[in-house]
Amino acid sequence: MLFAINYVAAVLPALLMLGAAWTPRLRRGSTISRWRGFNVLAVVALVLASISLALELVVVRMPGWRAFDGGHFWLSPNVFGCWVSLLVQFLGTVIGVYSMRHLRGEHRQGTYIASLAVVLASVHFLLLANHWVTLIGSWMAIGLGMQRLLTFYPERGFAQLAAHKKRIADRLADLLLIVAAVLAWRAAGSGLLSVLMERVAAGARSPELTASAVLLALAVILRTALLPVHGWLIQVMEAPTPVSALLHAGVVNLGGYVLVFFAPLLGISDVAHWCLVVAGLLSTVLGGTVMITRVSLKVHLAWSTLSQMGFMLLECGLGLYELAALHLLGHSLYKAHSFLAASSAVRNTRIARLHEDGHNRRSSLLWAPLASGLVVWCVQRWLAELPWPWWWSAILALAWAPLLWLPARHRRWHALTGLAMVIGFTAAVFAVEYLPLGASFAPFEAAGPLAVAGMVFMYAGFVALQWWPHGFVSLRQWIYAGFYLDELYTVLVLRLWPQHQPGSAGSRFPATQSVPARDE
Structure with missing residues (x-):
């Protein structure tokens, strides 16, 4: 009952x-x-x-x-x-x-x-x-609904182009997902996902299941706007603010849910894990680095979403699905609040700049990862009964380090607030091991050192850009433009699938025109 x-x-x-x-x-x-x-x-x-x-x-x-x-x-x-x-x-x-x-x-x-x-x-x-039909049909319906919301102002050609690029990425993801469903259906003998999970849990292994796991991972990478199809996520900022909140806080995060749900299937393929690790790590580094060069708040938040989605898929690729689940819930709440309170955040940022609080103490950039690592080590020792890979502690320490950066005008509450957040986040990460997700997951140890190296590289870039704010002029231009990676995807899309420009019947966007993400 x-x-x-x-x-x-x-x-x-x-x-x-x-x-x-x-x-x-x-x-x-x-x-x-x-x-x-x-x-x-x-x-x-x-x-x-x-x-x-x-x-x-x-x-x-x-x-x-x-x-x-x-x-x-x-x-x-x-x-x-x-x-x-x-x-x-x-x-x-x-x-x-x-x-x-x-x-x-x-x-x-x-x-x-x-x-x-x-x-x-x-x-x-x-x-x-x-069921595979329900999953694919629902995800396609989400994409169609979002297309109408993202083009709420049909006269804005730039928003139309971004939505067109998203539509192409979605259709490619749908194709990969359909092929993955067909292969898994043949291997399991049923389209029911519960039957598939039972077969995998019972030890079923086959080339069809392995290929299905890889295609599923690639489909999620496309759906969550990771490299190299990330540009549309940045360029849809011309949509109404609540649409941005729905997209960044709810819809894009669904890729993380799908990966957590299909964790048993992904666990049989190292190639699928490597795809998630590489795409997630590159997206995290690119999004985090470009984010600190952007001025517009909404564009800053969009690059932040790319970085967060990359980090979420990196967690799944490393086999840390419980953390990805926690990350999904936390990121959704944070990003929804950030977009819906964007006007207040702009005002607070301007006030902070008037008081010269926008700069950080150089010394804090160096000792912050050490202090963060010490907090992670202490919490881990306190919860020593939980198995935990050493490389994940290093990743967490680097991820939490910016919370301990001190502004130029040092105030005691900044340090206390940052320390409390690091302790709270670390405790939540270890406590999430007790989430009843219904399955136990083993970390993907082979990719751990690579993930640590990527995080170290990104943090070193943060320090260099803030230590020499007026240096690296040429490099800053490339970073600001996202290394022009989206321009390559834009040119490819417009050549293969030209898009009609609204407001002028029969005219199209030039196939060779490069359309960068605006920062207005």
Whole structure:
């Protein structure tokens, strides 16, 4: 009985959001009344998502529960999926209320409401997917809904081009995912993901499963906008601010969920892990380095998303799926708040610059990784019963180090706040080992030293750029432009799939024109 109630509570949010997509057509009143109808359904869906998570946590502790046991249903809840579902529905509810005010007076709000509801419903279906058809169909529907949101202002040619580049990357990812599904389906004898997980857990190994794992990893790399298709993620900043929040805080993160869900399948292929490690590490280094050269807050946040997504996929490639799960939840909340509070952040940044707080003490750049490493070592010793690879402690120390940087005008609370954050984050990382994800994962030891070397290289770049703020002029120009990697992808896309330019029938973007990411 409890399983049935849990199932209904998990599926209803998706159905409610699907119904909300029709509110602009069913309600013939004012735009405000349409928004109110959407927001009411969103709140009800949020309550149901909370109930579903609570019931799922109870079901997990019941005797006989098995990981990814979805039976023969195409939709089936799981613990991590319920967490992400609650988070996305919460963000969708907040974004709906924010959009109602942010878009006041704008045309095409009915289309916006319908597209937002379709995206949220599709996300719920993806998080419930227990069949390849459900998974692929939901992910495709998310992409189609986001296309309409990203091109909310159809007269903006630059936004249209970025959306076109995203559409090409999505279609390539869909193709890889379909081939991966066919291979896994043949090997498992069923399209049900629960059956696939049971076969893999029982020791099933075959060339089809190995190839399916590699193609799945490549599809996720394309969907999460990692190198070399990252440019559209930076260039869609002309979309409304709540759309940016939904994209960066909810939609892009879904690649991390898919990798965590398919962790048993990925575990049988070292090639899949290497693909995630290399793409994740390169994206982390590029995004983190370019981010510190950008002035525009939204563009800065976009490059930050690239770096964070790279780091999340790096965690999955290293076999640290529990940390990727924690990272996904934390990054979603942080990025949603950052985009929705962008105007306040701009004002605070300007005030900080007036007081010359934008510069860091040079000495803190050197001792910060040592202090961060000491904190990580102490927490690890305190929780010594948990197995932990040495190289991950080094990666964490370098990742937390910027939290301990001190501004030029030193204030005591800066150091205390940074230290408290490092301690809290490190404790959360070790505590996440107890998350009931339903499976145990072994770290991918072979790629550990490479990941440490990449993080050291990135941190050394941070120190050099801040130690000599007026040096490396030529290098700074290349870094600012992202080493022109996106320009190569843009030229390739426009030559193979030319895009009509809005506002001029029959005209196209020049196939050889390089379109850099603007920083305005």
